[in-house]
Amino acid sequence: MKKTVTAFAPATVANVSCGFDILGFAIDQMGDKVTVTPNDLQQLRVIGISGDGGKLPLEPEKNTCSVAIQAMLDHLESNQGIDIYLEKGLPLGSGMGSSAASAAAALVAANELLGNPYNKIGLVPFAMEAERIACGSAHADNVAPSILGGFVLIRDYHPLDIIPLPVPQNLFCTLVHPHIELRTADSRSVLRKQLSLKEAVMQSGNIAGFIAALYENDLALLGRSLKDVIAEPSRALLIPGFYELRSGIQFLGALGSGISGSGPTIFILSPDQKTAEAVGGKAKEVFAQIGLGVDVFVSEVNKRGAFVI
């Protein structure tokens, strides 16, 4: 067995407006790193965390790294002891899939340590168990793209059916992260439990249009499909500046915008880097006007997903 393995897993945008709980994509560069080392104690231990300001739990039953690896070891019927070190690169409660990136990096590292018993899709159910403890819901729309990269559809959860999708050329994402923390569990609690038939029809049309746009490389169709009648109407109210930003960028040439995951980060898709940068500049102006700090990132879609360093 290897002595030590480190893996990186990227940030993700879940939902992508029209795909609540069933669609997500991975972002370049930003993410979490996890290092795993075997121990002789037959125990999982989180031996250290950096970059979290002391906020994340070291208890193995509460950290998404250890919960994900424990789910994998249980499936393998293994009692291998592993020490885990997490370098947190993503802000907490941001809507960029931070809990998911920790779980994805931990699984890819531990899988390598154990001789790769699973392929990448095989790791997704273990990462979903980690999402369950982080935010009360075992959704896969952050963990699947963080592990696999690219756009990923979760066609069904019972049984799990994960479909990697094509990534169109020249697609750029601007992420605007306002400096407030929104817990996924809280922003799930504001969701309506019922949809009208009309709303269900609208959401279905848009997710179908979005998937067709990915296969056809049709960015205009992709932009028209970026609509959300399920989560955005309730969640946008929790995000100061959401509608001001949308109206501020409307003539800049972006394809569309929405809430990244459960927020507060807002994602904007653009057909080229110049537009994505202009949108980022406008976002800084809009948030300066309302007096709230923001971080702005511009990224292409990350096709690689989590990897061993």
Ligand SMILES: Nc1ncnc2c1ncn2[C@@H]1O[C@H](COP(=O)(O)OP(=O)(O)OP(=O)(O)O)[C@@H](O)[C@H]1O
């Ligand atoms: N390694 C970790 N172990 C345990 N909890 C974590 C870990 N990383 C993040 N969390 C917590 O998980 C909770 C879920 O939030 P997370 O950070 O995933 O949401 P997010 O970044 O807002 O992403 P999204 O809305 O896209 O799911 C937060 O309270 C966060 O502090």
Ligand SMILES: N[C@@H](CCO)C(=O)O
């Ligand atoms: N689909 C999940 C993603 C959370 O990042 C939600 O919207 O609650």
